Amino acid sequence: MMNKNLKYDYLIVGAGLAGSMMAYRLKQIGKSVLVIDKRPHIGGNLYCEKIEDINVHKYGPHIFHTSNKMVWDFVNTLVPFNHFRYCPLASYKGRLYHLPFNMNTFYELWGTKTPAEAKAKIEEQRKEVTGEPRNLEEQAISLVGREVYEKLIKGYTEKQWGRDCKDLPSFIIKRLPVRYRYDNNYFNDCYQGIPVGGYNRIIEKLLDGVEVRLGVDYNRQREAYDGLAEKIVYTGPIDEFFDYKYGPLEYRSLRFEEEVLDQESYQGNIAVNFTDHDHPYTRIVEHKYFEFGTQPKTVITKEYSQEWQLGMEPYYPVNDARNGERYAQYKAEADRLDHVMFVGRLAEYKYYDMHQIVEKILMMDLGK
Numbered sequence: 001m002m003n004k005n006l007k008y009d010y011l012i013v014g015a016g017l018a019g020s021m022m023a024y025r026l027k028q029i030g031k032s033v034l035v036i037d038k039r040p041h042i043g044g045n046l047y048c049e050k051i052e053d054i055n056v057h058k059y060g061p062h063i064f065h066t067s068n069k070m071v072w073d074f075v076n077t078l079v080p081f082n083h084f085r086y087c088p089l090a091s092y093k094g095r096l097y098h099l100p101f102n103m104n105t106f107y108e109l110w111g112t113k114t115p116a117e118a119k120a121k122i123e124e125q126r127k128e129v130t131g132e133p134r135n136l137e138e139q140a141i142s143l144v145g146r147e148v149y150e151k152l153i154k155g156y157t158e159k160q161w162g163r164d165c166k167d168l169p170s171f172i173i174k175r176l177p178v179r180y181r182y183d184n185n186y187f188n189d190c191y192q193g194i195p196v197g198g199y200n201r202i203i204e205k206l207l208d209g210v211e212v213r214l215g216v217d218y219n220r221q222r223e224a225y226d227g228l229a230e231k232i233v234y235t236g237p238i239d240e241f242f243d244y245k246y247g248p249l250e251y252r253s254l255r256f257e258e259e260v261l262d263q264e265s266y267q268g269n270i271a272v273n274f275t276d277h278d279h280p281y282t283r284i285v286e287h288k289y290f291e292f293g294t295q296p297k298t299v300i301t302k303e304y305s306q307e308w309q310l311g312m313e314p315y316y317p318v319n320d321a322r323n324g325e326r327y328a329q330y331k332a333e334a335d336r337l338d339h340v341m342f343v344g345r346l347a348e349y350k351y352y353d354m355h356q357i358v359e360k361i362l363m364m365d366l367g368k
Contacts, residue, residue, distance in 0.1 A: 007228050008034045013218045014235030016044020017354060018344030020206040021361040022233045027210055036216040048198040052260055052297040055198035056287045065192040066355035072191040078205040081193035084290060087184040088271040092151045100186055102179040115180035139170035156275040159282050160305045194290045235344040238330045246329045249349055251314035255304040266300050317349050
């Protein structure tokens with residue numbers, strides 16, 4: 001018998017990119033949708049706040065990039081994108097180096113001017129590691145040599161993960177991008193850019209015509225909301241959904257220190273990664289460069305990596321064996337729930353780039 005109290009076809013938990021994409025698709029096929037989020041704003045980690053007329057990425061920098069023309073065409077139907085290219089710098093002991101590792105980097109390190117010279121230098125240093133790499137340090141050296149590792153990988157990685165590189169598994173960096181050409185564009189994808197006017201515009205377009213309630217913590221008010229819809233799309237932490245019955249899944253978290261500076265430019269670039277231990281933060285982002293800003297002031301954010309604890313914002317899954325086994329237990333529980341879909345990085349305990357989420361949900365067969 002149909003429950004006459006049902007008001008919606010779908011309840012979507014989370015107004016980030018995954019939840020908003022699901023709401024958009026479901027609305028397209030005529031489903032009634034309610035979106036809830038415990039934050040006071042939509043957009044999840046994509047949320048931007050306008051400060052000094054600059055769209056500040058409040059939860060770290062987001063650059064949309066893809067080689068899938070269908071995905072690129074889709075997001076551009078929502079909002080036009082600019083021609084931004086991500087070209088970060090690395091700072092080590094006061095010296096700057098171009099990223100990703102390319103001929104500019106090698107010239108700054110060794111004065112090499114040709115690909116052959118740079119390859120010879122790296123090949124000579126790679127020989128230090130023989131056999132299968134046993135940890136991240138050996139893996140990195142086997143790929144790019146001792147000097148690139150020491151100056152541009154070691155300190156940043158140890159701050160990012162809170163552990164010595166010798167104690168981190170090698171699979172974290174199965175490969176490292178090395179380009180034997182003068183090319184500072186971080187991504188290899190065909191399409192790349194920032195939505196004109198910031199990411200809030202994309203989320204607003206996806207949620208246009210959809211009912212949204214903010215400041216709602218689903219896992220604390222589940223009884224009140226479960227009865228409102230026939231099906232649920234859940235984009236929050238999967239372990240929290242099941243009340244941590246197998247123990248919490250681990251993440252790395254981030255802390256941000258934001259500053260408004262009364263000057264036109266602070267570092268002259270979108271991002272500088274600090275790859276030594278002299279600086280406790282991992283990078284500084286200067287937000288005006290996302291949209292080629294010419295404002296008289298600038299806004300910077302220092303980013304600190306930190307151990308995650310319950311109650312903190314989870315960012316990067318710790319994909320080791322223990323967490324993999326724990327997630328498999330939660331996944332088995334989730335698979336038994338026909339009325340709940342688990343979608344997104346927290347619900348699937350998997351790091352997704354934005355284009356991957358868009359592609360995944362565009363390709364879903366959501367039925368009629």
